[in-house]
Amino acid sequence: MKIALLGTGMMGYPMAKRLCEAGHEVHVWNRTRAKAEGLAAHGATVHDEARDAVRNVEFVITMLEHGPIVEQVLFGAGVAQAMNPGTVVIDMSSIKPAEAREHAERLGGMGITHLDAPVSGGTLGAEAGTLAIMAGGKATTFERAKPVFAPLGRATLVGPSGAGQLAKLANQMIVGITIGAVAEALLLCEKGGADPAKVKEAITGGFADSRILQVHGQRMVERDFAPRGRMTVQLKDMRNALDTAAGLGFTAPITGLLEQLYADGVANGFSDLDQAGLFAELARRNGMK
């Protein structure tokens, strides 16, 4: 199939590469063209203008930083106008659910279909084609897009337009809160004279076990807070979740508390740590290291 991919950053680049390797005809564009050029060697066509990349393709994937940038790229310079009617825009960026619904409506008015399909799994998942893809939109569109998703990861349709972004927020809420749970529990153990590394080992495999315990819990035990996902990004995620909750008239007290704790961490010098650095903030509050 003919696919355009707009935004070949940390995530978009390896995704475009996988689409090329799967045999698709891939057209790429990136604001800084130099970051896209390596994809030519994999068979992609590199364009100077986004509106040229999207001409005559069946699918347009956007993988950009946040909602306003997605809006600017799609609607700012004649890009949507350059798409054929019937084109499917798959926005794999993580943006607010309300923004995704608005983009879907605007595109719908131009005869273009939209799926929101944010991902979890990071650059490693993008490279390996093992992303968790959370899709919102129409079932018929989702079915059509399956060959596009296949080389990228495992896609699940979770509801109508905007629902994919909601699922991504849910994912980030659970991640942010579980990091807090593990940090608070391991610090209490340390304060009471138990060895946190041994406690982590002892509770592995039971009901307290999680990806967070294994990955971020290990970072806490080793005090290794070199950033993979930063505290500031986790804070932004918690705030997006709270904004979305407020817009729906939904109270999210646990997310609210964690937003405060991540904010305290950012305010106390831990902004550039890994998100597991919430451990450092909870330690600081308790006069521990």
Place this chain on the structure above:
Amino acid sequence: MKIALLGTGMMGYPMAKRLCEAGHEVHVWNRTRAKAEGLAAHGATVHDEARDAVRNVEFVITMLEHGPIVEQVLFGAGVAQAMNPGTVVIDMSSIKPAEAREHAERLGGMGITHLDAPVSGGTLGAEAGTLAIMAGGKATTFERAKPVFAPLGRATLVGPSGAGQLAKLANQMIVGITIGAVAEALLLCEKGGADPAKVKEAITGGFADSRILQVHGQRMVERDFAPRGRMTVQLKDMRNALDTAAGLGFTAPITGLLEQLYADGVANGFSDLDQAGLFAELARRNGMK
């Protein structure tokens, strides 16, 4: 080896059975003798008095409801006095770390060694011999006890006396908070029009994945709150954690919030639900079902 096991309830009974099957000489006692009698068929000797069960054994396992009952059984009716010096008491009940340390000291004064070794894994884990055993005490005692632990599950020494109980509290804290994270996130999705069952499926395998998401998240999706672990027990665990934290001068804000939420759930008619019933309480707060 000669082992006494005091308290053949939901957990103690299958544990005693496994010790018999492993070839140990097992002496059992239970306050309600009838609940112990089935173990005779597996080769155990059933005693009327705890002090008779513990005579001339190398290890005494206690598996009782809480700290004051452990104290009453060990020190109340000449039981500790009936043990040979050098006997090892392994308290596998879940009690407060401070109580465990006190029991260890009192027994130490009588020449008896103590390990606290609470477990996670429930009756299924007890029957299958797959309990997670969190031990506190001396390394030499832990080594001696390994053949006793082997048929019951995987034992890890996490620190000195009381540290096993601290690890168990950490386990319960993480469980209680993670249930809250999953409940709040799935409810937000539902409020926003996404399908919680599909969201759970979509985020499975990513960083938000956990035993709680799989087990308790599924109960939430199915609104199946038949009690396995009750709300009241989860509330008790959160309170024990907060009491222990306070005693150590440690602030645990996330556990504190969850204690309030479980208490609200218990106050609003959900006391006999499964602990995953926190979902019902968060739904109630948001005018949802």
